[in-house]
Amino acid sequence: LALAPVTGPASSVDGFVRQFLRNLNYERGVPLSASSVNDRYFALAMTVRDYLMARWLEDLRRQRETKPKGVCYLSAEYLLGRQLDNNLLASGLGEIATEAMAQCGIDIDEMRAQEVEPGLGNGGLGRLAACFIDSLATMSVPNVGYGIRYEYGIFRQTFVDGQQVEQPDAWLTLGSPWEFPHPEGARKVAFGGHTETYDDGGVTRSRWVPGWHVQAVPYNYMVPGYLNGRVNTLRLWSAVATDAFDLRIFNSGDYEEAVRAQTFAENISKVLYPEDSTPQGKELRLQQQYFFVAASISDFLATTLGDDDIATLPDRVIFQLNDTHPVIAVPELMRVLVDERHLEWDAAWEITKQCFAYTCHTLLPEALEVWSVDLLGRLLPRHLEIIYRINDDFLDEVRERFGDDEMRIRNMSIISEFPERSVRMAYLATVAGSKVNGVAELHSQLLRDKVLPDFNEFFPGKFTNVTNGITPRRFVRLANPGLSELITEAIGTGWLTDLERLRELESYAENPDFRAAFGEVKAANKRRLNEVLFERDGFEVSDGHMLDVMVKRLHEYKRQMLKVLHIVTQYESITSGRVEAADIQPRTFIFGAKAAPGYAMAKRIIHLVNAVGSVVNADPRVEGRLKVLFPPNYNVTLAERVIPAADLSEQISLAGKEASGTGNMKFALNGALTIGTDDGANVEIRELVGDDNFFLFGMSEPQVEDLWAAGYKPADFYQADDNLRRAMDLIASGAFSDGDKSVFEPIVSNLLYDDRFMVLADYSSYIAAQARVDAAYADTDAWTRSAILNVARCGFFSSDRSMRDYIDRIWHTPPML
Numbered sequence: 161l162a163l164a165p166v167t168g169p170a171s172s173v174d175g176f177v178r179q180f181l182r183n184l185n186y187e188r189g190v191p192l193s194a195s196s197v198n199d200r201y202f203a204l205a206m207t208v209r210d211y212l213m214a215r216w217l218e219d220l221r222r223q224r225e226t227k228p229k230g231v232c233y234l235s236a237e238y239l240l241g242r243q244l245d246n247n248l249l250a251s252g253l254g255e256i257a258t259e260a261m262a263q264c265g266i267d268i269d270e271m272r273a274q275e276v277e278p279g280l281g282n283g284g285l286g287r288l289a290a291c292f293i294d295s296l297a298t299m300s301v302p303n304v305g306y307g308i309r310y311e312y313g314i315f316r317q318t319f320v321d322g323q324q325v326e327q328p329d330a331w332l333t334l335g336s337p338w339e340f341p342h343p344e345g346a347r348k349v350a351f352g353g354h355t356e357t358y359d360d361g362g363v364t365r366s367r368w369v370p371g372w373h374v375q376a377v378p379y380n381y382m383v384p385g386y387l388n389g390r391v392n393t394l395r396l397w398s399a400v401a402t403d404a405f406d407l408r409i410f411n412s413g414d415y416e417e418a419v420r421a422q423t424f425a426e427n428i429s430k431v432l433y434p435e436d437s438t439p440q441g442k443e444l445r446l447q448q449q450y451f452f453v454a455a456s457i458s459d460f461l462a463t464t465l466g467d468d469d470i471a472t473l474p475d476r477v478i479f480q481l482n483d484t485h486p487v488i489a490v491p492e493l494m495r496v497l498v499d500e501r502h503l504e505w506d507a508a509w510e511i512t513k514q515c516f517a518y519t520c521h522t523l524l525p526e527a528l529e530v531w532s533v534d535l536l537g538r539l540l541p542r543h544l545e546i547i548y549r550i551n552d553d554f555l556d557e558v559r560e561r562f563g564d565d566e567m568r569i570r571n572m573s574i575i576s577e578f579p580e581r582s583v584r585m586a587y588l589a590t591v592a593g594s595k596v597n598g599v600a601e602l603h604s605q606l607l608r609d610k611v612l613p614d615f616n617e618f619f620p621g622k623f624t625n626v627t628n629g630i631t632p633r634r635f636v637r638l639a640n641p642g643l644s645e646l647i648t649e650a651i652g653t654g655w656l657t658d659l660e661r662l663r664e665l666e667s668y669a670e671n672p673d674f675r676a677a678f679g680e681v682k683a684a685n686k687r688r689l690n691e692v693l694f695e696r697d698g699f700e701v702s703d704g705h706m707l708d709v710m711v712k713r714l715h716e717y718k719r720q721m722l723k724v725l726h727i728v729t730q731y732e733s734i735t736s737g738r739v740e741a742a743d744i745q746p747r748t749f750i751f752g753a754k755a756a757p758g759y760a761m762a763k764r765i766i767h768l769v770n771a772v773g774s775v776v777n778a779d780p781r782v783e784g785r786l787k788v789l790f791p792p793n794y795n796v797t798l799a800e801r802v803i804p805a806a807d808l809s810e811q812i813s814l815a816g817k818e819a820s821g822t823g824n825m826k827f828a829l830n831g832a833l834t835i836g837t838d839d840g841a842n843v844e845i846r847e848l849v850g851d852d853n854f855f856l857f858g859m860s861e862p863q864v865e866d867l868w869a870a871g872y873k874p875a876d877f878y879q880a881d882d883n884l885r886r887a888m889d890l891i892a893s894g895a896f897s898d899g900d901k902s903v904f905e906p907i908v909s910n911l912l913y914d915d916r917f918m919v920l921a922d923y924s925s926y927i928a929a930q931a932r933v934d935a936a937y938a939d940t941d942a943w944t945r946s947a948i949l950n951v952a953r954c955g956f957f958s959s960d961r962s963m964r965d966y967i968d969r970i971w972h973t974p975p976m977l
């Protein structure tokens with residue numbers, strides 16, 4: 161990667177100071193002496209922005225000129241995290257800015273803390289999108305990320321008496337210096353109404369007569385590549401009422417009605433749906449989905465394809481569908497091509513098939529999105545017609561190949577008939593997409609063999625795998641400056657854009673000085689974590705404790721309950737006197753997890769974690785050797801502090817349920833060892849780091865299948881294992897709920913009599929693996945050696961590599977030189 165020379169107004173400390181003061185005075189309208197923290201933060205951000213601006217404009221100009229094929233990533237979520245440090249790093253301005261702020265008497269850390277992270281995503285899927293656009297910019301691949309500018313992102317989590325209470329995430333209250341609104345680039349998005357046919361000079365055509373419209377206003381965000389002078393664009397849409405809508409009602413004098421109409425329109429981009437993995441069949445959600453993809457397609461055609469022949473569209477763009485949320489883009493492009501551009505159906509379908517590819521991010525059947533025909537027909541009547549036609553043509557082909565195999569036809573139909581007539585969005589995406597990919601080897605294999613086997617047979621070569629990745633710029637360089645420095649001292653700077661070079665660290669694992677330095681970095685990271693934990697929650701990781709971390713959305717399949725049972729087992733063994741507290745390896749457990757507001761069991765588990773924490777942390781018999789911390793509102797900003805401090809990474813989902821996981825990769829690359837099942841990308845992590853450097857436990861996916869087939873009875877496992885019985889009984893006894901047995905009874909009975917995710921079946925194997933962890937941790941030198949090997953061998957998990965795989969296997973979009 162070429163290093164762009166640092167030039168321009170901000171490229172020296174003096175220049176930076178001048179530009180900063182100019183922004184403070186002329187953009188914020190305040191003198192330094194009377195400026196607020198927010199004014200100073202804005203002026204600083206704008207100064208970084210100014211520096212990147214020339215590069216942004218230059219990239220846009222070159223793209224207009226050379227017309228390369230680009231990637232339009234369509235995603236309902238982007239979980240970006242804070243932007244200031246990222247953009248300072250990408251522009252190479254970190255040191256200059258720090259020095260410039262010091263000269264102005266400003267603490268740059270205070271500026272960092274001022275930024276509210278845009279939480280425009282739920283979890284893994286949204287964070288993955290943010291990593292991908294970072295990598296594409298760093299690799300100079302033309303890309304626009306399209307999405308929604310939610311006014312409220314993922315809710316802010318608080319705890320009241322240990323129970324989750326959601327607060328709105330008003331991230332825009334103080335404004336954002338990183339966004340550029342372009343009201344002049346607004347696109348009109350239609351909804352409702354009906355369809356009709358008309359005669360167009362002897363040709364009968366269909367058209368949509370919509371019932372109402374909403375304006376989609378784009379906000380652009382810079383996506384700078386790492387030190388390569390490249391800036392791509394993230395374009396998020398905000399909904400506003402159309403003038404016409406307002407005016408008509410205003411003129412009639414009904415102001416209240418006018419305001420209502422405005423509210424109705426603007427609700428579309430008001431708030432992110434906090435459901436993760438369970439679709440809420442809500443009309444507003446379908447409105448959001450159509451709103452952003454219709455605006456994005458229209459935007460791409462108007463601003464990028466322009467007057468060029470529509471038939472060249474596949475040479476110019478691939479629309480990547482980030483799960484099923486944007487799949488309504490498929491009939492939308494067909495509608496534009498057939499109804500508006502008057503292409504023949506078959507020609508339009510040939511173009512459409514080349515322009516889309518689909519990534520599936522789940523294996524849970526309940527997470528596969530469907531829309532009722534009733535709702536879809538009301539909101540998007542023309543799209544429903546188009547979907548029916550796509551399905552008819554597809555099923556004709558199936559019949560041609562397999563004959564009238566009605567069972568197969570019913571199984572493969574995009575339209576399902578039960579429990580109500582509805583559209584299976586994953587099937588639509590699979591039929592339309594040029595490629596379909598899963599997000600880790602195991603996941604892609606299960607997708608082919610278990611979820612969509614008929615489609616795999618019908619479309620040979622369509623299914624592929626791209627294992628997820630994470631950006632090393634944010635999750636190693638920025639989150640772990642100590643480790644980054646140590647790595648660079650050892651192997652030079654190239655690793656940040658060529659992460660496989662971490663392999664060169666392997667030999668350092670045998671070097672005692674390097675191990676000592678590595679251990680010191682880990683200790684320093686725990687202190688860095690303690691600074692923020694203490695300030696935000698009054699928490700501290702205890703000295704000399706192993707830091708054992710489980711951070712991810714709260715879901716039963718991820719099995720936070722297994723972690724709870726481990727803690728309760730240790731606690732019970734001390735309080736019953738069977739084990740001396742002094743014989744227990746001291747551990748601090750950190751949980752971070754939001755539960756979907758409507759997911760009652762998940763919320764109960766959060767309550768239990770907090771309740772166990774209160775009891776364990778306060779019990780003198782434990783002698784401070786076990787400590788349970790659950791900082792509320794886990795987000796990207798907190799992740800950046802927690803992950804580099806961790807010793808042990810908990811990746812304990814039931815095999816076959818976690819599509820990939822990406823937190824697992826972040827921990828390994830920051831020198832934590834993993835205790836994990838053979839699930840998702842854990843499989844690939846273990847293959848790379850080796851069995852000696854990974855604590856594997858639990859059933860494999862085929863063993864899970866076998867146990868189900870044999871008839872799983874969780875109560876048998878409860879009866880057979882003394883430790884398990886004692887732990888469950890302690891929870892059931894009310895020991896963590898002031899004697900009230902009813903509070904956690906639903907959790908206990910769910911595990912005993914249902915246990916969909918086989919917590920009890922994997923318990924004994926998990927406890928045994930944790931004993932191996934304790935033994936391994938006791939040998940500090942050997943542990944550190946393993947941790948270094950984890951870092952050295954996980955370069956594969958860079959999102960740069962994921963992007964290369966997408967480019968080679970799916971997109972065929974060369975970098976711009």
Ligand code: 26W
Pocket residue numbers: 283284285286288435436437438439440483521522527528529599628818819820821822840
């Ligand atoms: C419509 C309801 C809904 C909402 C979100 C269904 C499904 C989702 C997502 C697909 C859930 C999700 O974030 N999946 C995660 O995607 C990550 C990135 O690929 C994977 O690493 C995780 O394993 C997967 O759970």
